[in-house]
Structure formats: structure tokens, C-alpha cells
Amino acid sequence: IINFNNDFFSWISAVLPEELKAVYKDVKQKPKKDDIGGFIHIEFHSDENEAENFEDFNLLQIKETIAELQEDSFDLKDIAILCRNNKNASLIASDLLENGINVVSSESLLLGNSAKVRFLIAVVKVLLKPADLISKTEMITFLTHSGYIDGDVHNSLIRFGLFKNAEKKINFFEELSQHKIELKRSYLLNLQIYDLFEELIRIFGFNNEVDPYIQFFLDAILSDSGSKNLELSELPDWWEDKKEKLSIIVPEGINAVQVMTIHKSKGLQFPVVIYPFAAEKHRKTNDKLWIDFEDEEVPKLKAAIVNTNRSLEETKYASLYSDEEEKSLLDLINLLYVVMTRPAERLYIFAAQPPKKHTPVQSIPKLFKDYLIAKDLWQEEKNVFTFGVKTEKGFITKENLLKYELAGFISNPWRNRMLLSLRAPEYWDIEEPVGKQHWGNLIHLILSMIKIPEDAEHVIEKLFLDGIIDESEKIEIGEKIKKFLLNPEVGKYFKKGLTIKTEPEILLPSGKTYRPDRLIFDGESATVIDFKTGKPEPGHKEQVMNYKKIIRQMNYLNIVGVLLYLNEEKPVVIVD
Template sequence: RQMCHTGKEGGLVRIDFLKKEEGDFMMLVLQRLPQVIEELQDKGFRASDIGILVRYNNEGAAVINSIIGYSAAAGDEKNNRYNYSIVSGESLFLNASPAVKFIIALFGYLLNPSDNLSLAVMIRSWLLATGKTGSEKDLSETAAQADELWPADWKIFISRLRQKPVFEAVEQIIRYFSLGSAGDNSSFLHAFQDAVFEYSVNFSTDIQSFLEWWELYGPDKSLALSDRQDSIKVMTIHKAKGLEFRAVIVPFITWPLGHGRKNPIIWVNPSEEPFNRLSLVPVKYKTDLQNSFFSPDYNAETYNARIDNLNLLYVAFTRAREVLMGFCPDEPEKDSVAGWIKSVLTVKPEKADDKPLLDLPDYFNPGNNVFLAGDYPEPEAMQHRGEERTFGAGGYHAGGDLPGLHIKLHGEKWFLKQDEKQKSKLNYGRLMHDILSAVITPEDIPGAVRKMVLDGRITEKEGAETVERISLALETAQVKEWFGPDQKILTEKDILTPEGDMKRPDRIILSGNKATVVDYKFGNIRDEDTRQVARYRRLLTDMGYENAEAFIWYVDGNKVIKVE
């Protein structure tokens, strides 16, 4: 029962309850969706006026595939009359583009040339991105197939990318493999390079680091969809917050009121012995908690879960401006949103007062199991689809081989003349600390220095000087022992003190109950250096290392001082 609102006319709400004996619920809904879309367009709604809201991404994928399949089989007459164009945020993810998939797979192959899986992904993605045939062929003989498809020097080309900044490498890949010639790739490639540029500005510029970043954040990168595109929008209810559509379809109202079959971990603050000895206790959410010390926490979690799921329904239903349509199973699962809706729409409440109220069950037809209230609004003037004007990007135009500017992304000057050395001491020390933190054994020196070059912190010439300088310093007998193989090394790891402070020694070497702490210094010998490293040694002793040693290594003078 709902309070009546006045002053607004028009609008329709329809909820269909589908019977189990008619077939699988999801399949029934997918079969009915095209007819619902056609009915809405017959009433004057454009495709862009329609939003289909789902709870889960796999439901959105099922809707898109169903509509695309229906459109392909509908014939010219229906496709000329109705607009079945449908898009979703997921379909616009950059990872959905074969061209982007090709570039990411190529980077994987570059770092591991024996990775035949990456090469197979490269071949298939390239065929799809360039419109070539054969993408469904057996790719077991990847090397031979690659040689047939690409120029003879393709392996040499890829190997040369290793030392390129990632943005420049992508430009060269697009040009060499003709990815930009297909118009369908253009928007995705532009967006991908925007993401590459964003990464390069804020982080490193080498390919391996970019791949690690892309694995974490790439799946969320997508194209921005124009509001003027006349297409049906499919999205999750969460992503629809703040949006509205003239007509909303909620096809699968099946989610639970609470946590359903899930048993999440809840963190409780117990007051009963012996659990109150811990400030927080992780407990698996299940009905057995009702008969335990954690009953109040279980009830609070159940209440919050119900509120969250009802709020989700509220968000979905309130996205509709004129028409709301939904589908529920006629025999919903116990404690589900669909069960709650059916109870509200079919059970007549007792009237408690004389206020004007809307009895929702009056609009439910038990004959066809449909709740129907209201009417379609007056149709708006429809624009014929042929009047729409579209413009293509015409392909992606990759940069040429002209000499480019080499921009140093960091403003510090690490290597200065002797009379300027005092001014650069802090910057120089930071650089050397960053390099040594990545060096476990002497074999790691070139790679650690190379990363500084790729990051723009030092030049190629300065990099060569640094490799030579550090390699020479590590030849000292005492220092060489700290960088030897077959040791457990911790670099730049925090130690939590009893006072709650954090201490971070440069290097700790662990062997049984022996611990050796080494701190690097770049400058003159100072008394506070000794006090600092002595504190590190005491912390290791307090942690249970009976044999703890501490050293200060003054790198420039290659002098080692043992701290007692």
C-alpha cells in the first residue's frame, strides 16, 4: 500500500511473475526482452531512452548476446523499423579490443619469448583487429604461422622494443603491425594510449612495470560513451546510481534479501570471556550464530544486508522516469527480493486509517501473473534513424620515426661538478638508495640502474658510470659478503617498535639466529649515524636474534664501520 501522489500524470509500472513450469527463468526473460523493447519503441521511446539494469555482470552479458542474436535473425524489415543497438560499460572495456589484446600479449611475449600462449593470443588478436580470416584456426604451430603473417624481421622488431619507453613502444607496434588502419580500433587505441600516458607520467616508463600495473588496473579502463549515441544501455544497478532513463527494464529480480548462500566473514568486538581478550574476532556468517555469544552481531549483519539489498531495489526502480518493467520468478526463493515484492503486490493489507492510499494488490492480475499500474505517456516526436549523422575517426595515425624530444621526468641533477656536490647530496643519496634497494646480488646492478634511466632520473652516460661505481664498491671483501648469493635478504623493510614507531634499515641479512643490519650513508661520518644503526641492532636483538651485528657503509669512501 502506497501513499497517493497528485500533480503528476502518466507513467506505467509492470512486473511479470514467470511460472517455473514454463521453463528456465533466465531463458524466459531473454526470450521476452526483444518484444518489450519493440513495444517501447512502438510507443515512441528511442533506444537511448531505455536502460536495462542487472545485478551481476554475467546477466548483462547474457542480455547483450540475446539481443544481438535476435537482431541478426530478425531480418531487414524489423531491423529497419526497430533499433536493437545495445551497449554496456563492459563492452567498452579496453581489454575487449583485439588491438589492445594484441599489444598486451606482445609485451608478454617480449618479456618471455618462449611463451607460446602469448604468441597464440597475438596471432588471433591481430587477425581479429585487422579483419583477416583464420582467427578460428588451430594455433598449435604459432612460430610458423607468425612467420607467414608478419614481415620477416618481426622478431627483431619486437626485441628492439625492450629498451623503449612504453608509450613509444606502443606507437611503433601500432604502425608496424598496421593496427591503426581499421577504424574499429581507433577509439580503443586512443584510449589505450591515454592510459599509457597517464601511467608514464605518474609511474615508471618500462614495459614490465606497465604490464604489472595493467594487470591490476587495466580491466577497469574503458571508453567514455557519448550521451548522444542512440543505443540501449545495459549496466549494473550499482553503476546506474545517479542516472535516469525514460524507461527502465529490470530483467532478473532474483537476488536474496540477505547474504543468500554466501557466508562472508564478519568482524565482531566480543564482550564475553574468553573472546574479549581480542579486540576483533573474525567469524563466519551463518545461522548457527543466532545461538551463540555473537547473536547480536549476526542480527546486526542480517539487518544491514537486508537494508543494502532493498536499497539496491530502490536504486533500480527509481532510475525510471516514465516506465518501469521488471521480471520475477513466480515461486521465488525464500528470503529473496522477489518474494518480498510478490508479498507487497499480492497480499491486501488491512486499512488502518482514512488516508488516501493505493492498494497495490488491486493492480495484480492472478490470471496472467502480471502487476500493471498506469499507462504509457503520450509518445514524443520520433526521429527517424536515417536522420542521424555519424562520424568515424578514420583510423589511428601512429607517430613516425622522426627524432623526438627526450624528456627527463625528474628535475634533480644527480651528477654535478665538485663545487656543486654539497647541493646535490640529498638527491644523490636518494638515487643510490633506490638502486641498492633493488640489488640482491651484483648481477642485479645493471637492471636496477637501467630502471633509473628509463624513469628519466639519470642519463644513459650517468647510468654507465653508476653501474661501474657500484660494481667496484661491491668488490670490497666485507661488502661482497653482504651481496652474496644463497642468503635471505630484506631491503627497505619496516620494523615496528614497541613505541609504535616505524624504523626502516637499508639491508638485513638473515641466517638462522644471526641477523646483520647494514645502513648505507653518502657523506661524512656523523655520530647520529652510529646511534641510528645501534637502535636497529637492539631491535633485532629484541626480536629474538641472539647474534645481531650492525654496520654502516659509507659508500663514496667505501668505508665500513661496525656498530657495537
């Protein structure tokens, strides 16, 4: 490896512009006398293989190379994969983890790099705010790419009405159900935050395989929803704060491949280095340049900022452009130097196809091709070039680490096994706790939680999830409440836009308190309502009349008293 690098960078020094030749002219390392072996593998992606794109090519070569290295007695911890950016590092780390290969990486194991985690967050955002077009688009894009929805992304977005010029309004959740994706918004929003994510994981089948990103995400949700009282409404802000901080935690001493950026690898050395996605081109370091400006027509303008492009070559600022070009070329070569001087035993480079025709734009694939041409080694039909000899790793030491691998992701809805009554005392007969539910108190509880008819389904679902009612009661009560609220005479007391207080506690000067079921305010007018589940009785009107007297003491001039009977054919009785 040392001999190859010395030869390669000596050649680079000779072909660099005159001003840069000195940088790598005498940069040579001396191998130790007892150093033997050393192997370099340079492989170019073939454009002829249409079935395999550059990304797939790199991911496949990395896995095959790791398998080959393990056969030659190298441990996973001997291998470092160096990437130009975090995007590639994340892609590689995710792919290796999905294939059961341990990975250590500070940049690439961030939970925010997981497409599934980001998708789950998008789903919750849509549940919270159904008008959130960005999160809807993220959802549909993921579902299409993942095969949950057939077709391409563009047509899927049209189908779900996610373009401004959509011909008709689409019910997003109903459209999802057409694709066998059932998201019952009312049900899901009534779940505790951890239970909600577990339910979504089951709905989309993410529990069919072990995904460390999802498991560590659930751990973070469980931790913060318990210790920091994280509420569902706070989740979007929580995620914005945490997505660049939360990561998969890898135990110390684990035998794992290291994935990092080239920048982070400076000063480090590894037995084996893999450099994938080697396609970097000579790019300008700065898109803009400040220049000293002297022009008689604008004497007060002493400096200006200009675009860094070839048009500067025809001006008096040509030297500035030339300097910038040389700096960016040097950055490219410095990057390559860092990569190629990290390995001690083996170096694998997976590069893009070099240009077939001459181009003035320099790139890493072109540098390697030009070097191979200079050494009379280049062959157009050949993609793999190797140097040196493969040797097995010597003096192998392997720690006997206790290792436990999850065979599957275990996730079951606990409500199928357990039913908890969290608010039962509110409607049980307290004198007989094991007796029958008190129907009247239960109906009062439900109606006290409903301000408009649309609330009914949400309220009943919540009581079911809290264990207050069972499945059969949920259906029976739902039908009864729905019929009650659909009555036009009843419905006018549940309209949108009303100023409503449910079960307000009124404190009298004597210290006595009263609590009518419902108060509706409109300026100096007030309507007091009491709900009844039994047959009409004289005492009912007396109770409402007493409420009217109390509210009159609060300086309301026009007060209407109303009795609403849930089980009567004529449910509305005005109390004069």
C-alpha cells in the first residue's frame, strides 16, 4: 500500500499545475523492512449493467467484500468504511444493519436517518393536523416507494389530492383505506403516545423484522413520555429537537464495522479501508468571490462579490479564478490522500465509471484512469484493477463477548389481553362496587364531554380505550347518542360556534355549590340544560327552575331552562 501510494502521488505531483507540483513532490512514506503483503483493489462501476445502479453496486460490493475479509480471518472491527458525506454513511450503515452486520458510527446511526422512523413521525403529524400537506406527501412517497401503494409517486400524489390544482377534494383517510391501510384517527389519537407508535408499527408491518432504529426510537418515546411527560401534541417539536441527537447506541467493545466520514478519519489507521461511492469531482470551493473593485463610473464601490465561473478568465480577475480552481483541485487530491493513507493491510475503492472522452473536469475516477493509462495498465473492457498480495490477518485475537440477537420484534396490543377501568368510580354504584354500571351517570359523563356532534365518536372511543365501557356497550351507546344528537330540536344546543360550559361548578355566597349539566351563553342571555335518562318527573322542572334563579344572580337577563330526555320520543322540554 505504501509503495502504491508513493507511486500514485508522485504521478499526481507531475500532472498538477505548476503552482501545486511542490505539494506532493516529496511526499513519500518508507515501509518498515519487516512489512510484507498489502493489497489494493480498485473497481469501477460498469455503465453497461443497467439492472444495477451505482448505489446498488456499492452496497453489494461492500457486503461481498466484508464476507471475503471475514473468510480471511479479519474481524468486523478491523474494517473501516470511509464516506465523503453523512448521507452515504447513513445509507451504508442502514443496509449493513438490515443484513445483520454490526456497525459503529456516530453520524450514520442517528434515528433521524431512518426512513421508517421519519414516516412514523409524518403519520402522527397527519393524525394531529389532517391539513398538513407536507407530512401527507412524505407519507404517500414512503408508501409508494415501499410498495404499500401501487404506481409511481407522481400518480400517487395526484390520487390522494396532494396537488393544489386537484380537481376534487379527496378524503385522505378514506383513500388510504382503499389501499387496505386503515388509520382510524379517533381511535389512534386516544391512545397513549407509546401505544400509538406500537399500533402504527403493527399496522404497517414494521414488527415483522428487527429494526434497531425503530426499537431505539420506541425506547426514546417511552423514556420521555414517562420521565418528561411528553404529550402527543408536543411530539412534532420534540422530534425537531431530538432527530439530530438520538441514535442507536452500540455497546463498547462490540465487533463491528466502523462507518465514518473521511474528515473524521484523519489521524486514524485501520487494517482495512473500504472507500465506496468514489465519484467526487473537482468542484469550486467557493461559489462567490470578493474582489477589489475600481471603476470610474462607480467610484464609491470599493469591493464587489462575483460568481466563480470561467467568464472571469477574460477579466483582470483571472488570477483569482485560477487560484480558486487550484484550491478546489487540491481539496480533491487531499481527500484522496487521507483515504489512501488510512489502511495498513488492504484498501478497496469502488468508483464511478470514468469518462470515456477527454474532459477538463477532474474527478477521482478520472485520476485513477489517467494513472492506469500512464502505467500502461488501462483496459477499456476491464473494471477491476488490483495491486499487491492478499494475506490473511495474523495474530488474531477475538474477545468472547456475550452476544444476544433478537429473533423478532415482539409487539402485541395489550388491550386484547387486559381491560383496565380507569374512571369506573364515576359511574359504578359505590355502595356495590361489583354491581351493574349506573346507566344515568355514564350518559351524563359522555354528554358532558360532547360540545358538538362530531365529538361523540371521539368521546365514546376514549371511554372504550380507558376501559370504562366494553365493545357491546360502545356500539349500543354510540347508536343511542347518535340518534339523540341527530334530532333537530336537540341538535340546536350542540351547534358549532356556541359558547358552552359543560358541568360548570357554581359557587353561591353561602358556600353551597351547584353544577348544571350544560350552560350556553350569548351576550346577556343564557340557556341552562339538564340531561335526563329516565321518565319525566315533576322534580326535574323544579331543579332547572332553581338553576335559572342562580344564574339570574349572575346578572344574565334572559334565561331559558331546558330538559333533554335521552329516551323520550319528544326529547326537549322547555322549563318556563
